[in-house]
Amino acid sequence: MKVVNIGNIKIGEGLVLIAGPCVIENEEITYRTASCIKKITDELEIPFIFKSSYDKANRSRIDSYRGPGLEEGLRILSLIKRKLNIPITTDVHCRTEVDSVREVADLIQIPAFLCRQTDLILSCAKTGLPINIKKGQFMSPQDMRHVIQKVESVKDAQIILTERGTFFGYNNLVVDFKAIPVMQGFGWPVIFDATHSALDANFVPCLVRCAVACGVNGLFLEVHPNPKEALCDSANMVNLDDLYNILRLAKKLLLAHSNFSLGSR
Template sequence: MLIKRLNMVLIAGPCVIESKEQIFKIADYLQKYIGKYDFYFKASFDKANRTSLDSYRGPGLEKGLEILAEVKEKYGYKLLTDVHETWQVKPAAEVVDVLQIPAFLCRQTDLLVEAAKTDKIVNIKKGQFMNPADMKYSVLKVLKTRGCDEVSYENSKKYGVWLTERGTTFGYGNLVVDMRSLVIMREFAPVIFDATHSVQMPGGAGGKSSGKREYVPYLSKAAAAVGIDGFFFETHYNPDEALSDGPNMITPDMLDNILKDIDCINKCQGE
């Protein structure tokens, strides 16, 4: 039997920091979710795994963390951001509350161990190439570093380790979500569903990724019906003009409607 979730985690914000104005505009809108959910504001200071060398990556570590720190100071938000290399972990941990391990790096031992040495939550995104059951070994790398030798949902929750599902490679340029993975991974860690990256089409736009944001509401409702700990939505006012992940990001209005549906499903489940 799956363990009942107590307070839904909501992670939202733009894929990458494009400008200070962009960040504060979306951060201001998302204030409505404080208190209603266990809310985390998300934005990346660097996207190191872009398809093309010419793609926009972000403002970089120093400038990006400076902007995120201002968001935290103004809104009191808990923050989540990606780290791609071990040297980024310590400075990022001085600002954010959750260190996210990108999907392509989910087995990168040195990065997992370095993140585990901090007192921050470590959110490991399941690689698009990974068997969900094998994610327990990535979790265990963090747990062992933090002094725990047994993988379980309760231990992962206690020691601050999350897993995020973002789809599995399905042929070339497409992802598919196997809803069984949510059940499998939730046996040994709290599970977040990344609804926006799950509709991404890697490399589908010729040197950059495409996506099908119109499927985000359907996958979100399916994940809510399975029963998970939270949701991840990359959110942008003008997704079609975004500098990264535009085709799979959603607008604030879409987010509002999706959350209404999720709330109804949770209510039916007695949450």
């Protein structure tokens, strides 16, 4: 498997965390969340990339909160990156924003609903930054091979794939954990989004354990200091107070997984 380099972080070696609030609500909440996650991951020695969105362009309702917008959102992300000295990722929904995002982000995320949009994928790949592509809920893991080929058509591409569940009827997702080794078989690291896959924060710890046991290369968690008051995805997000124990157990499972060899007794 190829290793994706993001600053000093090597995705594909050990377990990486991508985490933060779903959307930027304001500077104070976003900075406080990033700072607290950094303290936890520093203690647990888990490499950390901060994620939050400046504009959730795919909200279901017209009156749903989308974020502060491109300019203010990137200002806040840039401040967090500079003050906390951590890498940043955010999602891009249209080609016109790619050049602005590349000035701040260390990793560009392509949302699940847009994972087949060739022009957007190529625009992001041409920035020279690593690209994290979330597998659409409507896609099989095998079909992500074609998405990878689009990115690999650009020289020196670096790719991460994120599993985030599959449609199971209306308004429900299930996770087929075979997707992790299947997509790793394409030669690039795989991240598991436990919050969107769960649709309910109560199930996040269980799904995290499953993914780590399957040998995933990293976790994606949306985290908030008070999920009930969050302006987006409140049901899914992990409470900041619960993050330490979730990651501590994941780290223990990672150690067990790394010591396990097939056929051992």
